[in-house]
Amino acid sequence: MQGPGDTPPTAPSYAPTGRTVPTRSAGRAAYDRSVVHAILDEGYVCHLGFVRDGAPVVLPTLYARVGERLYVHGSTGSRPLRMAAGTARGLPVCLTVTHVDALVLARSAFHHSMNYRSVVVLGTAYDVTGAEEKRAALDALVDHAVPGRSRDSRPADKKELAATAVLRLDLAEVSAKLRTGGVNDEPEDLALPHWAGLVPLRKGYEAPVPDPGLAPGTPLPAYLAAG
Amino acid sequence: MQGPGDTPPTAPSYAPTGRTVPTRSAGRAAYDRSVVHAILDEGYVCHLGFVRDGAPVVLPTLYARVGERLYVHGSTGSRPLRMAAGTARGLPVCLTVTHVDALVLARSAFHHSMNYRSVVVLGTAYDVTGAEEKRAALDALVDHAVPGRSRDSRPADKKELAATAVLRLDLAEVSAKLRTGGVNDEPEDLALPHWAGLVPLRKGYEAPVPDPGLAPGTPLPAYLAAG
Numbered sequence: 001m002q003g004p005g006d007t008p009p010t011a012p013s014y015a016p017t018g019r020t021v022p023t024r025s026a027g028r029a030a031y032d033r034s035v036v037h038a039i040l041d042e043g044y045v046c047h048l049g050f051v052r053d054g055a056p057v058v059l060p061t062l063y064a065r066v067g068e069r070l071y072v073h074g075s076t077g078s079r080p081l082r083m084a085a086g087t088a089r090g091l092p093v094c095l096t097v098t099h100v101d102a103l104v105l106a107r108s109a110f111h112h113s114m115n116y117r118s119v120v121v122l123g124t125a126y127d128v129t130g131a132e133e134k135r136a137a138l139d140a141l142v143d144h145a146v147p148g149r150s151r152d153s154r155p156a157d158k159k160e161l162a163a164t165a166v167l168r169l170d171l172a173e174v175s176a177k178l179r180t181g182g183v184n185d186e187p188e189d190l191a192l193p194h195w196a197g198l199v200p201l202r203k204g205y206e207a208p209v210p211d212p213g214l215a216p217g218t219p220l221p222a223y224l225a226a227g
Numbered sequence: 228m229q230g231p232g233d234t235p236p237t238a239p240s241y242a243p244t245g246r247t248v249p250t251r252s253a254g255r256a257a258y259d260r261s262v263v264h265a266i267l268d269e270g271y272v273c274h275l276g277f278v279r280d281g282a283p284v285v286l287p288t289l290y291a292r293v294g295e296r297l298y299v300h301g302s303t304g305s306r307p308l309r310m311a312a313g314t315a316r317g318l319p320v321c322l323t324v325t326h327v328d329a330l331v332l333a334r335s336a337f338h339h340s341m342n343y344r345s346v347v348v349l350g351t352a353y354d355v356t357g358a359e360e361k362r363a364a365l366d367a368l369v370d371h372a373v374p375g376r377s378r379d380s381r382p383a384d385k386k387e388l389a390a391t392a393v394l395r396l397d398l399a400e401v402s403a404k405l406r407t408g409g410v411n412d413e414p415e416d417l418a419l420p421h422w423a424g425l426v427p428l429r430k431g432y433e434a435p436v437p438d439p440g441l442a443p444g445t446p447l448p449a450y451l452a453a454g
Contacts, residue, residue, distance in 0.1 A: 044428075057349075096287060221422050
């Protein structure tokens with residue numbers, strides 16, 4: 001067990017801590033950087049948890065990864081951003097990203113489950129004050145959902161930059177949790193007449209819908225053509 | 228402004244509280260029971276936030292709604308369930324469910340957004356100790372993702388019931404937040420050459436994959452045929 005931040009930046013895995021080793025299903029936990037990065041890069045929203053007046057608050061929000069840092073952004077008036085910006089000590093947060101891959105229907109109610117991949121990041125979020133880091137973070141936030149998009153849009157102007165707050169969270173105390181594979185029924189249940197199997201959830205996106213005000217003939221960008 | 232629990236059970240909306248009125252984008256907030264229920268019923272996992280040693284923790288987990296109550300479950304050994312069961316005062320939680328419906332690609336980086344629907348439930352989670360309520364909750368948890376499934380599976384036996392903890396969270400302090408509609412670019416940006424529009428995300432599930440051990444000829448249940 002090491003403390004967060006003890007992981008050398010070149011290590012292939014994050015060092016587990018007392019807070020990132022699960023109390024159960026430890027076999028589902030993973031700390032490999034490559035596994036964690038892949039799960040983070042595939043998501044659209046994270047769920048950001050923080051403590052307000054002693055009570056937990058969990059809000060969905062966009063995020064982006066740049067190397068070993070995550071960024072979230074929002075209006076300078078929004079609650080977590082004001083809370084983090086209000087103190088140099090930053091805001092303790094938990095940032096979680098989850099993909100549900102399939103429903104697992106077992107013959108027994110007890111063994112119903114889901115195939116999923118999640119990443120939980122514990123740490124402190126800090127207000128990004130440097131202009132260069134803030135610009136790069138905003139580009140990353142646009143590119144996170146649609147890689148290549150930031151170069152094909154008007155960058156934020158001075159007023160927009162001033163209205164936007166960006167928080168930084170280092171990837172230090174991090175764990176992934178995954179369930180993969182098939183149905184795990186008890187041997188004595190295998191002959192039961194109930195259908196059992198996986199129900200994979202649909203991924204990706206439908207055909208893009210152009211804005212009604214788009215100039216006729218504007219082609220669909222290549223970065224959207226893959227689907 | 229009312230406190231939680233002041234909403235008559237027949238009122239069409241949850242009473243807003245100081246904690247459920249957003250500091251910004253108030254136009255996106257909704258308190259209608261029907262809107263909240265629909266968002267909750269469509270989700271597969273929630274993100275459950277609680278405070279451990281003063282720090283926030285956010286974990287993905289299955290959930291189900293029964294009327295004005297939500298249930299989550301897990302091993303009796305898992306952290307939030309032990310924390311809630313360990314005290315009659317329950318565990319303060321924030322339970323959040325989010326659907327991302329579409330990416331919103333604007334001509335300006337600043338107006339990039341998402342169409343989403345989310346519900347945030349604040350309250351206290353209590354360990355369910357009554358056998359009848361616990362059984363009904365477990366059925367609801369199986370039926371939440373696949374309605375009708377609990378009747379087509381072996382119910383939990385005594386040992387499985389003892390190994391499973393169920394938490395209850397009343398729907399009292401609740402808000403929804405939604406972004407719908409199209410791109411909101413600045414008028415002066417409309418002539419920019421960048422593609423703009425919505426990218427709807429795919430929903431529903433792919434063809435179910437039978438367990439390799441399933442007796443040949445076992446038909447796909449009707450409750451899975453809809454997709």
